[in-house]
Structure formats: structure tokens, C-alpha cells
Amino acid sequence: MSTEPEGTPPAIATSGLVRRYGERAALDEVTLSLETGSTLVVFGPNGAGKSTLLRVLATLLRPTAGTASVLGRDVRREGWAVRGRIGFLGHAPLLYGDLSARENLAYHARLHGLRGTAATERIDELLGAVGLERRGDDRVHAYSRGMVQRLAVCRAVLHDPEVLLLDEPRANLDPAAAEQVEPLIGRSSGRTRVVTSHDPAGGLAEGDVALGLRAGRQALLAPAADVTAEQIGELYR
Amino acid sequence: MSAPSPPSTLGAARAVLAKELRLERRAPQTLVAMALFSAMTYVVFHFALRRDTVEGDLASGVLWVTLTLAALLGIGRLFVADRDEGGLEGFLLAPVDRTALLFAKAGALLAFLAALELVAVPLFAVLLLGPSPGAGTWLRLVAVLLLADLGIAVVGTLVAAIAVQTRARDLITSILALPLLLPVVIAAARASAPLLALHGDHALTGRWPAVLGLYDLVFGLLAYALFDFLVED
Numbered sequence: 001m002s003t004e005p006e007g008t009p010p011a012i013a014t015s016g017l018v019r020r021y022g023e024r025a026a027l028d029e030v031t032l033s034l035e036t037g038s039t040l041v042v043f044g045p046n047g048a049g050k051s052t053l054l055r056v057l058a059t060l061l062r063p064t065a066g067t068a069s070v071l072g073r074d075v076r077r078e079g080w081a082v083r084g085r086i087g088f089l090g091h092a093p094l095l096y097g098d099l100s101a102r103e104n105l106a107y108h109a110r111l112h113g114l115r116g117t118a119a120t121e122r123i124d125e126l127l128g129a130v131g132l133e134r135r136g137d138d139r140v141h142a143y144s145r146g147m148v149q150r151l152a153v154c155r156a157v158l159h160d161p162e163v164l165l166l167d168e169p170r171a172n173l174d175p176a177a178a179e180q181v182e183p184l185i186g187r188s189s190g191r192t193r194v195v196t197s198h199d200p201a202g203g204l205a206e207g208d209v210a211l212g213l214r215a216g217r218q219a220l221l222a223p224a225a226d227v228t229a230e231q232i233g234e235l236y237r
Numbered sequence: 238m239s240a241p242s243p244p245s246t247l248g249a250a251r252a253v254l255a256k257e258l259r260l261e262r263r264a265p266q267t268l269v270a271m272a273l274f275s276a277m278t279y280v281v282f283h284f285a286l287r288r289d290t291v292e293g294d295l296a297s298g299v300l301w302v303t304l305t306l307a308a309l310l311g312i313g314r315l316f317v318a319d320r321d322e323g324g325l326e327g328f329l330l331a332p333v334d335r336t337a338l339l340f341a342k343a344g345a346l347l348a349f350l351a352a353l354e355l356v357a358v359p360l361f362a363v364l365l366l367g368p369s370p371g372a373g374t375w376l377r378l379v380a381v382l383l384l385a386d387l388g389i390a391v392v393g394t395l396v397a398a399i400a401v402q403t404r405a406r407d408l409i410t411s412i413l414a415l416p417l418l419l420p421v422v423i424a425a426a427r428a429s430a431p432l433l434a435l436h437g438d439h440a441l442t443g444r445w446p447a448v449l450g451l452y453d454l455v456f457g458l459l460a461y462a463l464f465d466f467l468v469e470d
Contacts, residue, residue, distance in 0.1 A: 059329075060326060060330070060470060062470045077364035080332060084241075086330075090323075092323035092326070094327035095322065095325040096323070098260050098264050099260065099263070106253060108331070110248070111327075111328065111331035112243070112331055113242050113243045113332075118241075155327075192328070
């Protein structure tokens, strides 16, 4: 799937990637390549391995076999070099309920090396972008699920990552909120993205490359423009 | 926005420690539980021993058993917020040395133990201890407390990091922590006994504080070497 000049590593590449939980293979021989600035949309029923793929790329899980690299860095051997360049949005928001939105973001900002005025300005900018500027000092416990998801989007892009790993990023968002986060995590963000989706039409529209997983195995890998919603539907049967 | 450079290990540890203390200040569950547990334990000892006051070896034993069991509560809760709210993953996604988490968590546990002792030790003196020793003796006791707390904080963080990865985490905490903390309890109790004696010279001999110092050093190095592997997948 890569059309980049020779010598430039793909933004994301896996080769024979396997991840096992005990005897069960959550990912089994997944091989793919994604060029910088492109979007890989991952389809598959629950338990197909979508979240596992994202977690391996995010360095949260080690591959059992095969290789995976992000921005030319091996996730197993050079995880430290990958972490500061990716933004991860999983099912859990990774936010503390007893801290306010600003405190949560300030904490993550410090862990990514952002401090002082630069951090404050970035936090204000992001809270404003997702419509949470007036609730920024409220504790996250008091937020609705949609507000928590918007704040989690802010956390994921706080350090301006080059690659976004997004696990059903629009879950819990109403249409207006989904529109608010679009410039941060959507195609218009200009970042390399790996996005999981259960929505064939919407997913294919926002992806450059479509990957279909079934029971951890790679059932489909093709340019999104060449894939039909019916083919995606087949994955779920 | 230009890409920020990753923080130093110390910078990351300070950020995590500040977050830990802020969370405890917001919802003070751990410290309150530890303090209440200590008070209850003194009452139980009072009735179980059928004595109004204790001194020497017995006083030292009562004090250190109480503080160690109270510390177990703190150890058990050290990673609770991280486990329940995904904070551990949030940390693991940051481009920082994982040892920063060890420093921060051990620092937080040390702070909780110190805060507990500010309440629990005077309470012990009022409720159970015979005639109170002089100021110099109290200072020597503080030195023993500090040495023991360092060991408890390091081992407690190590055990909590192992336990949080398992399903039987509450069970694992007690089963692993108590045997590992036994040398601390023995050395701290032996070092404290002459300080709490009714007719002793209240001197602090060098042997037991040295054992505590050696324990702190060995487990500090062990924790530094192992912690990365414990928090990795």
C-alpha cells in the first residue's frame, strides 16, 4: 500500500505480526504498510483483533512474533522513540475522575515535556476546540460520557503527535461533538491515522486503505476506494 | 507547535508525585483508612493484652505491627486509581523512563507513611505507651521511622506494581508484602525497643539501623533493576 519514495520508511509497517493471549491468537500474521499522512481504517467484528493491533502499535502490547514499526522505529526495541510521536485513543479515556479537565491535561502535558505557558496555551486551545473551555475546571467525574470522550481526544492530541491510533473515536459523541473533534482527529488533521470502525460507509469514506480482520486474521487489505460496504459486511457474517 | 522534548526522569517523577498527592487531597481515602486502622488496632491491643501501658520490647512490637499492617492498606491502594481509570496506560504512553513511576509511587507511599506516623505515633504514646521518653529519644525514634519507611515504600511499590497486574491483587499484596517486609519489622522493632523502655538508656545502637539502611539499599537497587519489566506488558 506504500507509494513513498524508495528509502523513506512507511509511517506504519507490520510483517507477520502475531500477538497471542495464552493459546489464543488475537492477531495472526498481519502484514501491512501505510504511507505518511494516510488513513488505515480497520474493520472487523468484536474480538477480531482491532484493538490489539492498535495497542501493539501504541507499544502497550509486545508482539509475540513478527515485527511492527511506527515512523521507522520498531515498537518492541525502540518503544521509547515511538511514544512521544503517537496519540492513542482507546476505549478507556485514561483520565482521572477526581481531577479537573485542566489538571488531567496539565499532567499529561508534563509527561510529554510540555510545561508553563506553552502547556497552558495548548490546553486552552484544545478545550476551546471541543467546547469544554467553560467546564475546564470541573472534575471529570461530573462530565457526561460524550464530554469525557471529547476530553480524551484532547489528551490524545495534546503533544501534537504525527500518528494517531484511534479505537472507535466517535463512540459516545453526538453529531455536533463529532464535528468538533474532526479537525483534531479527522482526515483534515493531516496526520497518519489508524482508525477502527464498525461503520462500513463512514469508515470507507474516511480511509485510504481498508483492513478487514476476522478472528485475528487478515481477511481483507485493499485501497478503501476499491472496497464495497458489502465486502465489509461479509466480515461480520 | 514544535514537538516538545521528553521530560527527564526526575521531571516525570515530580509530575506523577504531584498528581498522586493531589488525588489523595481531593479524596482522602488512603490516609483516613490507615489512621483509623491504627487507632482501632491500638484499642484491640489494649484489650487483648489487658494492660493500660506497654514499654520496651512489647511497646516496640505493638507499634511496628500496627504501622506495618496500616502500611499494607496504603500499598494495596497505591495503584487503585491507575487501575480503575487507566492512569497506568496513560503513563506508559508517555516518552518517559518507567523508573519515574517507581520514584513517584515510592515517594507518595513515603509521604502517606510519614503523614500516618504524625497521627499514629502520638496516639500510641497517649493510648498505650508508659511514661513518655524525652525529646532526644523521640528524635532517635524518628530516625528509625524514616529508615523503616524508606524500605516499606520501596518494597510496597514493587509489590503493588506486581499485584496490580493480577486478578487476585488484594491477596497478592498481603502474601508478597508481609514476608518481604519481615526484615524491616524485625530491625525496626529491635532498634525502637530500647527507645521505648521504661528504665533503659534510650540509646540507639548502630546495628539495627544499619540493617535497615542495608535493606533500603538492597531493595532500592532491586526495585530500580526490576521495575521496568514489571510495568511492561
